Amino acid sequence: MNKEKPDLANSAVVIIDVQSDYISDTRTLLEQQQASLLEQFPHFPDNIRSLLENARKNKVPVIHIREKDNNKKSTWIPWWNKLHPPGNIALGEGSPEPYAKELKNEAVFIKWTYDLFHSIGDEFEAYLKCNNIKRLYMCGVLTKACVMFSANSAFCKGYEVYILEDCCADRNKAHHDAILTIYDGYHIKVINSKNLWESTKITN
Template sequence: MDSRLAVLALHYQNEVLHPNGRIRVGIAEGDPIRERVVHAAERLLTGAREQNLPIIHVRIAFRPDYSDCPRNTPIFRKTVELGAVKDGEWGAEFASPLEPRPTSREFVVTHTRISAFAGTSVEQTLRMLDVRRLIVAGVATHSVVENTVRDAADRGYEIYVAQDACAAANPGAHSNALASMSLISTITNVNEALEAARADM
């Protein structure tokens, strides 16, 4: 197996995915896409585990007083206003059935910016694992996914975006982000991404 491929699973958290979550940037309230995205993400994680691929689960969470939350962007100002993703609370936890498992091939990273790489150990972990290629998926497509993909491309990684395990509350934003990312990554789906990984075994 080519151990140089890993999965980045971004923001599969209660606040983002659960109907009672307070963040609606990725999935609108009552949107039927919610179930499809969760199922696709579950297939991605299950397939990665079956192939023994490393998985880095990235969550966003802030201190209860938001002293570590930047206020320079509308999205983070709104996060504070909503009282969302406070570390230690339900909203910041991973959504069922997408929780990390306690194995040596799964890692959990918490960040407080847009890109998963900003101020975290993501790249250090990928280098430790000798990873050169990434399957990236998460919510929202035009936020954490696109920013992480752009960051990863600039750092020299080859990237596959599993579009069916991504979402944006505005379908146009989802489509536009995928079109934009197609210049620097391969836009695919969970099944095709896992099949490509399987072909390298």
């Protein structure tokens, strides 16, 4: 894990899919998933709460991304159902977990597939450019899916991309650890969210 303490200027925290259908839903897990997310990442809610509290206190913009799937726009569903028997996954319904609810002044974008840029790229990038945001601190669930898909696209779009590892979670901890280890320092940087607020300078 990279221990650099990055600058918060021109930055935003992007919280991806911290919603009930992916976290507190207890429907059948896929064969590759070890256990429910909160069994493996019990501190995840507290870490998200702390991240939001610190971002708001330090006046770092917070952007909430949520998934709301539908059969018209979510064109990946038929292939997914061939890979995994139907009924084994809860489709996104967009309801946030209580500890991740937005404030009135915080942006919320609704996507319909893993990659937020594929779903809402033009709208999302217009918001970033309007607010002079060039650096993204990304987190949420699932680490190997929506978080990493979106982080990869952010890199391709020219943003500086950090993953807040303690504010990410998956239903398979081995996958979470492996994906962050593979990509850390290659085209993204993996840091602990606490490093954002310790001796971090904010400049314009």
